[in-house]
Amino acid sequence: MKYIRKSGLIFLLIVVSLIVLLNIFLTDKWLENQLEKAGSNIVGAKVEIDNLDVSIFKGYIKWQRIQITHPQYTMKNMIETGPVEFKISIPALLKRKFVIENMHILNIKTFTDRKTDGRLPKKPEEKPKEPSFFEQQFAYLMKEVSSAPAFEFVSEIKNIKPEEIINQVNLQTPQKIDSLRNVFTSQIENVKKEIENIENDFNTLKSIEANLKTINVSGIKTIDDLKRTYETVNGAIKQINELKEKYRGKDKQVKEILNSFNESKRNIESWVKEDFARVKDFAKLPEISTFNAIKYLLGPKILSYYLTYLDYSNRAERIVNKLQSVKPEKEKRPPRLKGQDIHFVKEKALPNFWLKNCVISGETNAGFYIKGEIKNVTSQPRVLGLPTTVEITGDRPDKAKLNLSLLLDLASSPSKQNLKFSILNFPIVNFSFGHDVKYLPAGIKTSTGNVVVELSKFGADVNSSMKFLALNPSFDYKIVNFKNEYERVVDNIIKNTFSSLKQIDANVYLAVKDNKVSVNFNSSLDVQLTNGFKQAIGREVEEIKRKLENFVRERVERYRIEFERQIDEKIKELNNKLESYNIKVAEVENLRNIKLQELDKEIKKRSGNILERIFK
């Protein structure tokens, strides 16, 4: 007992007793606070748990109610549950793992009123995070569907002056023509220099010609001399051919320059078109033939739904991947004294968190009585090897139906996700479209609608479709102050078109491939609205377009003509030089052939005479 502190033993006993007492009286409250704090951090608004009761020894947890505040509407609960009780696995808990076999969450309610504001106290402002490439693309798409140039154009149609617009746009064709001129000039100069070098050969050609001319066949005395002269004249072909080859090479080069020059003429036409498109963009001229009104009507809302879903989905994947990474990347600066947890992943072992089965039922704020099951919610799907599934159905007394089916397979690589969501025969009341276009309806007052969404995600690639149909809709409009008569006409046409609608439909296809987002909206409504729009402002738009195109052509034309004239002249000069050279070569070649024939004839003649003399 020399080494044991008696007082320490007593102290330890007191501490143990205190811990037991605290466990009985205070642990629940402490744990409740901890869970509320963790939940609030995840949601971004208050999470409140009422009467949490935890018994580690009996292995159960229960609470009377959980309120999860809506992060945007902090006087509302996003979700509120009734009493919940579930068992936790003690053997797993000894391994520091949290495994829930069966959980029943009954009496779920959505969007319920709160007695107090669920806003969290403001945190010191964090540095804004650089948006990812994916987020930037979504922001761009959102901007595209939020600003409707065709509608803005209606307000500005009277103020558009093509003369002023053309002065404000930097046309690029003249600059491009200039640089093209430089390229051709330098090419032509190079060929010209090389042709000048051929001038020396031209002198050689002249000396060959002079030599050939001096040959007097009848003046050559012996047959042997004739034969030698024949060989010399015959050998001149080698030099002539060499010079001919040189000529052909240069001729080919000049022809290539000519071809490329002709090609450039065609390019200039496409540059003019590009400049015209740039001017049209600057003037914000709408493309009325492909007027996509449904994009502006439903785009902002639908895109924000998609972005929210994909944002949560990506965030969940990122966290889960971090928790199940075999060799996690080293965190550069984890919080002081907190370090980095390395979760040693082993297949077919227990994950750190696993909710095996969760049965839910309740009522949504839209009046759907919902029931369903959520299976295999886990922090380490690869360890578990099972996908998370959610199956929820709901109905209302008026036969409206809701279905949600989600398969989230983060265990496989790349991860897979399949979402099917539908609401059928749902009465729509005071639905706001959430756009800023003043002519389009701001929302639907009453209707009955269907929404069917299908989304599949494979790794980072997404494919999804959404079909929206509202039957017998009546619309709600903002009050508009008209700036000109066109606005009034457009407004009338749009209101008439919408009031005659028996239904409004929209099909949205959204895909993410190789990190690039593409969206396509279409609706039968587009054809009707396009025709109406054409009728209202089509002629004016076409007139402005015609004027702008003429201005662009006028400005570019003088550059083009000057360029074509200059280069044409230079090429002609080269061709003339080469042609004179060609003529000279042909002349010398011809002379050589004549001389050869003369020599041949003379040799035969003299040989004949010798034979005659022998046989006489």
Next chain:
Amino acid sequence: MPVLQVIAKIIKILRSQGTPGQVAAGFTFGMYLGLIPWNTLHSFIIWILVILFNVNFGAVLLAISIFASIAYIFDPFFHSFGYWVLVDLDFLRGFWTNLYQTSIIPFTRFYNTVVMGSTLASVLLTVPVYLGVKWFVKNYREKVDPKIQKLGVIKMIKASKIYDIYQKAKVLSEL
């Protein structure tokens, strides 16, 4: 003032009734508690050992205050060291994975880089710290303390009334 307080505390510990071994053991336990994050199972066990065994409690507290500051400064080193042991040493991966699946052991939070780094650093420092402190206390008591007690200033303080009152108060507080 805190520096003076620490010096006073050190002198008090050095002159306490505990053996050099008890002071050294207390200091070593304190080093563990100062370096290793508190919310781990082994930290809790060390506290029980400190309470149960007859080690110098003052030395424990002194070591905690010293090594807690060191732990804060050396945190990035512990993180890197722990990451190297847990992740980069491939031959240990199987061992850690099996350990992660056992009962109770995961409560030590050995899988945390800072816990692993600081625990291993503490283990490596155990022998030198224990022997070093023991040697220092022994030498202080045998060689340095007698000389200090013979210093004129100390004698003067001890002869003063204030010291007398302090001694009486100390006796009374120990009753």
